Ligand SMILES: Nc1ncnc2c1ncn2[C@@H]1O[C@H](COP(=O)(O)OP(=O)(O)O)[C@@H](O)[C@H]1O
């Protein structure tokens with residue numbers, strides 16, 4: 371049993387993947403909590419598909435360099451985030467079919483670009499490949515986590531106010547858009563930095579699933595953030611062990627673990643769970 | 653008493669449609685004014701224009717040096733997300749005067765927050781999540797938030813809609829406090845009995861323009 375749990379991490383690349391995923395597990399879920407609270411969950415869909423063409427273009431120009439693909443992904447991610455935000459505002463946020471149209475287009479373009487390059491493996495880009503987690507990829511994840519946490523702490527109060535009451539924010543300071551943009555940059559950085567280990571389609575899962583699950587554990591924002599980080603760390607460790615022992619890619623393994631924890635929270639968590647609704651006074 | 657707001661031939665539009673035009677007049681410093689008129693007559697739009705949040709299609713509004721930091725607008729059907737996981741205390745403290753993004757919410761501001769919640773009858777409910785409030789309690793929180801904004805010019809858009817009589821009486825006493833402190837208050841109201849009893853001045857929007865202090869003598 372102990373062997374089953376520890377053996378994966380005797381390998382260097384597994385230890386690098388673990389360190390990187392734990393770093394992202396601390397940085398990304400708090401952003402996910404804000405995305406959920408701002409009813410921007412769909413934005414994470416748009417991003418996970420939107421970064422793909424950027425990564426492909428980076429690879430076409432500079433080969434299989436993690437840096438080039440990462441920069442391409444960040445640029446593409448920011449572009450789709452800004453366009454999606456503009457579309458949502460133009461329609462008052464009620465119209466999500468345009469967002470769906472955008473990410474379908476981005477996904478198709480990304481897959482087409484990648485398929486035209488024989489050096490690129492589509493499955494690895496979409497779902498991750500722990501074998502490819504070299505020092506650069508690890509520093510990418512750790513670096514993004516190192517930037518995200520202090521910046522999030524700095525913009526915490528205006529971000530809370532802007533999420534809680536955008537009308538009041540606009541009336542009293544008028545800088546709501548700036549905080550929102552900084553927040554989006556952090557989200558894009560976290561999504562892109564996880565792509566080597568987790569894949570572009572799966573790295574959003576580590577951000578969103580623990581955040582969605584956290585609502586069933588705490589009524590306070592700080593509580594939800596703490597729970598989401600804890601659940602993400604558990605998912606990273608559990609998912610990597612699963613990936614090694616069952617031989618499935620790390621991205622889906624981690625997201626499956628996070629999804630399992632979410633279902634458990636939905637059914638049996640202390641707040642607003644199915645169990646609570648069935649027995650309100652238990 | 654000087655003017656705090658002077659309207660000169662103001663025109664307001666939504667899209668291309670003219671809502672109000674040729675609007676002129678003054679609101680005196682420290683005055684208490686009810687803004688009345690039928691639904692859709694442009695009361696919300698005018699209040700937002702006075703707060704500097706709606707562009708003028710023509711004319712000008714002179715705020716006589718009262719900055720946006722000195723103006724508090726309690727919006728109609730506030731955009732505040734009532735499912736957000738936050739306590740009454742934090743909603744009010746976030747608005748405490750000039751806290752900004754980084755300045756610490758020190759002991760003085762926390763005391764002001766508690767005092768404001770006490771004033772609106774929410775003592776002991778500081779730690780309650782806003783999700784768990786009734787409509788009346790929620791409106792009290794918004795009044796407490798307006799108190800800590802410590803503004804010279806206070807704009808209230810239908811503050812007593814969907815609020816019971818007891819709460820209305822309590823919140824009206826807060827409005828009278830503000831008036832006694834020399835702050836200028838403009839409130840959008842529909843209850844004419846309440847206007848006659850509590851508001852020395854009125855501004856009535858009719859058609860595309862305004863009538864000042866109309867119909868008061870008839871009371
Ligand atoms: N966002 C908007 N876009 C277009 N027209 C609007 C908008 N908001 C209000 N209006 C129109 O402007 C007019 C004045 O609205 P409003 O200021 O809200 O009136 P009141 O507050 O007196 O009920 C109404 O006829 C309304 O239909």
Ligand SMILES: [Mg+2]
Pocket residue numbers: 695696697728809
């Ligand atoms: Mg109105």
